[in-house]
Amino acid sequence: MTKTPIQFSLNGTETGVFADTGANLLDVLRRGAGDLSAKQGCAQGGCGACSVLIDGELHLACLTLAETVEGKQVQTAADLEDGPDLHPLQKAFVEGFAAQCGFCSPGMLMAAKALLRSNPNPTRDQVADAISGNICRCTGYEPIINAILTAAVEMRGRGAA
């Protein structure tokens, strides 16, 4: 199969991979760049487990043709923690039992991050809408919504999104 060179910034690090032509970004992240944080659930845009930020915008890596991220900035859940310190969203997920099996967590975290970037003080309904493209089969969603609201309070206190 033909390989196509792709260069992009992955979590702030310039990254180059040779991707199968027609491969999606999720395959390239996991198999080419070794970032296993984004997950493959449905591979058809229904579950949100592969959610990443591309140039700051929430996208589904499984439906993104890898070649279209040439020169762009891709952020995954692997970019959230800062050394030993968890991101406030991660911390709130852990402390609020918002992760059980954890498969949806990377996508949920990125959807939440995208929300809080544009809306640091969301309502409960706005949080529910922000994660409406992400499926969780464990938690019943309420702990996730609570965790995002908790993290939002902490992040506003820090003045960071």
Added chain:
Amino acid sequence: MTITIDTYPTLGEAASAMRTGSQFLGGGTMVVRGLNFASPDFDKVIRSTDSALSEIRPEGNGIKLGAGVTMARLMQASGAEFLEPVARAVGGPAVRNMATIGGNLFVCSPFGDFGVALLALDALVQMSDGQMLPIEDFYRQRENLRGLVSAVIIPRSAHGAFRFRKVVRTKPKGAAVVTIAAHLPGGNRISGARIALGAMGSTPLRAKDAERALEGGSLDAHTVQRVCEMCCNGLNPQDDSIASAWYRREVAPVHLRRLLLGEES
């Protein structure tokens, strides 16, 4: 199968490169999904970086939307506020950041909610060769059309006269049981009513008998009941994992009545 991907700076060049076995890439929510599963029925993906595809601008008394405008972008656009609930009805936030207006015209039932609104608004579809197609003609010819869609034009402002409702089993996001869009100009004496339904056929369809029943009338309970009784005439809903054709026929009049009378769904 080996896939090749070609990118062109203009839509015209991309259109010239299309041939049997080619697929144009908009936001990717359908094309890349096809690539992810088994063997797609195309071996060449064509895309364009033409900036005109992302334009939103006034056109006469209406508005012109480039085919590459995403649902998320449309939700923020001034002058198109009446379309915000329509764009919001398409997928979750990530899908809305990717899905384009042009792509929405080509998806199959029960998807394609935006096209339902465009049908009720008498939109025109502009092709890459400049040809303008009334959207009803576009849907009729969709499978055999040559060329690419460059933009859609909504010929007049619909503020205040446009209503939209998407009926789903899961909230806030889900595929449609039925999608209803209505354009009801004329106030107490409705003239030129348009009622379009999605997931009631392979493409969005107009409920023409219902439209005729509204002509010259108002949205009183008696008229609305008569309109709803005939709203499924000529429509052809299908069974799918969301709902059976029977169920869609049963509930479409109920939701149309609620939409016309301003009741909650």
